[in-house]
Each structure stands twice: as C-alpha cells, then as structure tokens.
Amino acid sequence: MNERSGTGSRPPSIMEVAKQAKVSHQTVSRVINGFPGVRPETREHVLKAIDKLGYRRNSAARTLVTQRSGLIGVITVGSFLFGPTSTLVAIEEAARRHGYMVLLSTLREGDDVDLTKAVNDALGQGVEALVIIASRESLVRRTAELRTGVPLLVVGPSPVDVRDLATLSVDQDAGARTAIDYLVGLGHRSIVLLTGPQDWTDAQLRLAAAREECERHGLAYRVYDGDWTAASGYAAAGRLVEERWATAGGLVPTALFSANDHMALGVLAGLNAAGVAVPAEVSVIGFDNIAGSDYFSPALTTIEQDFTALGHRVLLASLAMLAGDPPDLTPVPATLLVRDSTGPRAESTSSSS
C-alpha cells in the first residue's frame, strides 16, 4: 500500500496528504494530532492517504511553530562507568515512555569549554529540558553558573554551598552508612575506607558519610585514596596488608569499605595475592553491584543503587519542572546486598598482634 517517490525530492507534506484525501491541510493536522471534531469517515480517508503517500510529520516545522521539540538533552560527563551509563539508559527509557526523545552528549573530561559547547549545541537543537550527569564536583559548580533558559537537572549530589540547582541522585549518604553499620554489626572495630577521586562528588559523599558513621560508632578507621580502578584497589590491598603487620591489637583493620566495586575487585585480587583470606581475615564490601560482582572471588557484598528508579525519577522531575511544578528531588535509596566477601570479625585477628 505504501509507495514512496524514489527521487531525491522532499518527502510528502501535509498538503499533499490533504489533496490526496480531498480535505484541507488543517483537517489532516487534526487527524495527525488526534484532535476531536473529525468525522470518522473523514479520518479514515486521511489515514489512508497518509499510508499511501508514506507521509511522516516533519517535526522541524512543528517545532518551529509550537516551540516544543520533544527532545531532552542528556549530557554525561567524564565517564562511561557503570553508574552514569545505567542512569542514561534508564532516562532514555523513561523519556520514550513519556513521548520524548533523548539527545545525547558525552564528554570525556570535565572540560568547561566542552560543557558549555555541549549545552549550547543541545539548546540549539531545541531541547526542552537538560539533564547533566556530572560526577565531578567542579563540573556541578560550572553547571550552576549556566543560564540555559530551560529546566536543568543535575544527576549527582549537590554541593552544599550551591543553591538553586536542582539535583537528584542515589542516596550515597545512606548507602555508605548502611555499609559501615553492617560491618559494625559483624563486630568489626577497625576498618579501612577506600575512597574514589576526591573531585567526584560521589566519592566525597561516600567517604564523608562512612567517616561520620565510623566516628559515631567510635571505630578506628583510616582512609586510603583510590581512583575507581581495580589497579588502585590492588595497591590498597598491599597497603592494608602492611598495615596489618604494623598495627597492634584491636586496631588491626579487619574490614575494608571500597567506594566502588571495581576497586573492590582489585582489593580481592591483592588480598588473594598476599595470602590474606576473605572474609576470614578481612571483610570487603563494595558499592555499585556491577555486573559480575556476584562472581568475584569471593562474591562481593556491595551496595546496590537502583539506577532504573533514578532514571525514571530524573525524567519525572524534568517533566515537573517543565510544567512549572516543584520537582521531587528526594534521593533514590541504595540497598545492601550481602554476599560472601563479608563475615564476622575473627577473634584470632585481635590476638595476632
């Protein structure tokens, strides 16, 4: 039924459909947009003409007059790691469900120039709202300075000193606290906090919360710097082993909280290489629940973030802002996943000084 002109000419317009269906272009428009007040018979004719001509609405023309592009710009900056990517996919899915499409920009590094350009490009394409998945503190700050003219939502924790910036994220704070509490419940009194790069807000928040929670419980703890990679986790394991040698009595670290799963993987490899048993001698807990973490050796206890929920919430919030309503910005919960890499503190450990 569907025939298309093979020439390089323009695709059929609403006018040609109108002619074909012997109605006015406006009636065609009404049919396309499902407006009421069109006789079923007329509608039928129009639909047939549309099918015959292979007509497809030109959204450029529509956007030009309505100011509505049906586009949401999503800018992910700095990484294609697990979290950002999962969030992106979830946002896209939610967007499509709500009749929007996603215009994507991925920036490798937190380059200000690139960010500004990406924002401008997206705005130039007429996006109705802008979502920035920014993991770095500095980036979020830049973002706050941007005057975009459309609703702007940042996925990632908000710096406390930046006001008037809509941010939405997984509850890093609660997640980190849950992890520490769980370790405390297992009897651990001295633990290592392996943190991510400090210019990542997620890393900051996880560390700050874990630290506070340690202090609240009166734990002995020390902080190791990591950079999200398994390699840095491996190095941390080496340091931990040394520390266990050098430390006396009840202060020997018996557990490690890694700010992400990749580093935890490195930690497991490092401990294994050093002959330290997990969880018998040291418990390890991660953060993210990346694919495969249930098959690490041993299976990794970790904090799972519900990125699908996050993505949906991001879209809902954008839509709310678009409608002029206050968005729901409460953080998305993170939940504990207990597996094999954590266990009760071994009594022998405290006596091995």
Add this chain to the structure above:
Amino acid sequence: MNERSGTGSRPPSIMEVAKQAKVSHQTVSRVINGFPGVRPETREHVLKAIDKLGYRRNSAARTLVTQRSGLIGVITVGSFLFGPTSTLVAIEEAARRHGYMVLLSTLREGDDVDLTKAVNDALGQGVEALVIIASRESLVRRTAELRTGVPLLVVGPSPVDVRDLATLSVDQDAGARTAIDYLVGLGHRSIVLLTGPQDWTDAQLRLAAAREECERHGLAYRVYDGDWTAASGYAAAGRLVEERWATAGGLVPTALFSANDHMALGVLAGLNAAGVAVPAEVSVIGFDNIAGSDYFSPALTTIEQDFTALGHRVLLASLAMLAGDPPDLTPVPATLLVRDSTGPRAESTSSSS
C-alpha cells in the same frame, strides 16, 4: 554583556539581531554561517548584537528549509553490555567531532514493534542517518526490511543471506581465530568453547570461527552453551570439571575459550571453587577486555575489541553514505591481550587419565 528577556516569550530571532545591528537578516545569516563577503566591521556589529541579545540559532527553522537536522539516530537494542555501550559512546564522540549530534533510542528487547516505532520516531525527528546497534540475528533481519529513506548502518555482523545491508563490526572472526591459535601455540589439543546465546550474531560468529579453527588444527573440542552471564560461566566450569574426570588421555580439555569476559569471570570462579588451578591445569581466555578483567584471579587473557575505532568508523561510513560515496565496511581488528589466565599445557594433565 548578555541580557535575556525574562518573559516566557520567544527567544530573539535573526530579525531582531538584524535590527539591533542595523543590517538585513540575511547578513546576519551570513555571519552565523561563516559565509564570505561580509565586511569585518559589519561582522563585528552583528556579533555584538548576537551577544547582546543572547541570540541562538533556531535549528528547527534551519532544518525546515535545509533538510539538514545535524542529527544522527542511534538505536541500541537488547543490551547495555560492554560492547554496545562502548560503541555508542564512540559514535557520539565521533559525531560531535563532525558537527552532528546523536539522537538516542535504547530498546530493551528485540521487539519488532518497538524497533519500528523507534525508527519512525527518529525519522520523525529528521535524523539524517540511522545507526542500529543490533546484536541479535533476528533483529538485523528485520532491519534489512526497513525502508527508511536515509542511510542506514547496522553495527553488528551481517547475516550472509541478507544483501544490500550496510553492516560494520569488529572482526569477530579474526578475534576468535586469534584466540584459538594462541591456545594451539601453547600446546593445547583439547579445548572447550563456551558460547553466548545463539541468537546473538556475535556469539554465532565467534563460535563458528573458533570451531573452524579447531577443525583446521585437528583439535578435540566441545561446545558449551552460555548466556553471556557470569552465572552461566560458573555452570560451564562445573561441567568442565566433570568432563575432565570422565575423559581419558590426551582428550582431557586443558583450555577454555569463553565468548565474553563476564562468562570467563564465572568460569574462573567455578574452577577456583572446584580446586582446579588456572592456568596450571586449565587455561582460560575471554573476549572483550572489560574493565577489571586485568584484576580477575588470575588476570584474564582476552581479545580486545577497539570500540573507539569502531565508533569512528561507523560515523565515517554514515557520512560517506550521506555523501553518496561507498562506505568503508571492512571489519575493525580485534587484538590478543595475553595475561595470566593462560599458559602452556601441563604435561601432567595428559597423564592423569
């Protein structure tokens, strides 16, 4: 310098810039598009007016008249696994470098209806070219039936019986052969091929190539079914252990080729649980080089796919098709990454029947 009207009215148009700069709108257009024949002084005025008004080109209007949206539709279907995601990011990056933006659609499952809808939506937004990252055989077939009216490129191996479909991919064939050859070089004569789901073209191709290569070398081999997950790799390890018990002499499998790294991770975990030493008793080789595979226990020997190169090539090919030139569709190479999970066949193994 930049002031913006706070009202909800329309943003400034080229006309207002023209009035502000006391030139015609066409001159403004010339400045915006960098056309020659504008006096530097005039250009200066226009630029100043643009800055003052906070003018930004309305791409809907531009698209309407030029038929060029600057948009490339990318549809990823069925997974957010390592490969597809990496490819997407690389495409986006290449696109931006060439002045295009990416309109994203992610489909969870290979639902035909969704695919058609996604294609139509993208076309409706005026994409100039369409890239479909399809991992499933059936999907690629559907794709071939789509008449889009714009250049269409499929990322993923092409079914041999489907003609006239531009496809581009990593050289799965060469990658799998490299892996087998490497094992052969280490002296292995009996190996297990752990394959992915057979409706994934990648899985098919990797298996077919590995199989052929095994036969070419006169190896004993058997095929285990997997589903890309670490869990299925774990199960495969169990089966392998049984097989080693039951098999006699030189036919005891001493190596396993896993069609992806996640499954290889599961295999490592399974072998470890069964007390089988890697690589002393069994060598394991993966495919993908996912993040962290260098910190598996032991570090995984694998085949690395250069997705960045693939993404760039995809864009180049799209551009070529757009220009009416024949695209370069030769596969992107895959390279061997030797790490610790593979080693020479242990002599003891063949005598342990």
Add this chain to the structure above:
DNA sequence: TTCACATATGTGAGCGTTAACATGCGATTC
C-alpha cells in the same frame, strides 16, 4: 420559517531560517 447554536471543515497568517535573486556602489577598463 427563522434564529441560534453546535459540529465539521476550510482559510490565511506566521513561526525563523536559508536560497535565489536583486540592488547599490566603488574600482577598473576602454
């Protein structure tokens, strides 16, 4: 019948931009 009134359809303008062509003007040529 005549008016009002709803319901179905048509008409014209305008959205912001570019493409094609038209104009103005100083410099060059004969």
Add this chain to the structure above:
DNA sequence: GAATCGCATGTTAACGCTCACATATGTGAA
C-alpha cells in the same frame, strides 16, 4: 565618461506546520 565588473548587502519567497479565526452544514427551539 560610460560601460563593466566585483563586492557587500538587501529583498522576497519558500520550507511544513499549527494557531486563530472564518465558513459551511445540520439540528432543535422560538
């Protein structure tokens, strides 16, 4: 000094759609 050229700029008409309004047609009340 007129004709010619080249450069810088202006004018007009699309592009395909939606909006606001105008016009037919049918229906019931006065």
